[in-house]
Amino acid sequence: MQEHNAVKARPDIAAKDPQADLDSLAQAFAALREPDQVLAFLRDLCTPAELEAMADRWKVVPLLQQGVPYREIHERTGVSVTTTGRVARTLEHGHRGYAAAVDRLASR
Numbered sequence: 001m002q003e004h005n006a007v008k009a010r011p012d013i014a015a016k017d018p019q020a021d022l023d024s025l026a027q028a029f030a031a032l033r034e035p036d037q038v039l040a041f042l043r044d045l046c047t048p049a050e051l052e053a054m055a056d057r058w059k060v061v062p063l064l065q066q067g068v069p070y071r072e073i074h075e076r077t078g079v080s081v082t083t084t085g086r087v088a089r090t091l092e093h094g095h096r097g098y099a100a101a102v103d104r105l106a107s108r
Contacts, residue, residue: 053083060084061098064091 032038042051056079063073070084091098 056083057087058098060087061091061102064088065102 028041029038032041042054046054056077059077060073060079060083063076064084064087068076070081070088073079073084074081087098
């Protein structure tokens with residue numbers, strides 16, 4: 001009897017392209033027109049902890065823009081001083097995403 005040791009062939013998996021994946025995600029967000037659609041997408045996409053972390057970051061943006069001290073932001077919001085510092089650094093040295101969102105909301 002002949003032994004058959006054929007290895008099951010794996011389907012070709014596309015090489016990982018993190019930038020293309022991020023671009024695809026950005027396109028999905030941009031395709032959504034209504035806040036309730038974005039919220040549903042976020043709830044499907046993220047864990048509750050991830051949603052909380054993103055909401056915390058967004059919550060401190062206007063306070064930082066108003067010049068509120070980190071400690072006071074923590075006292076008002078419960079967001080850690082560390083997180084507030086990270087958001088502040090991103091506001092100063094990031095990709096201007098926070099600023100674009102703030103500007104868009106202000107122009108409504």
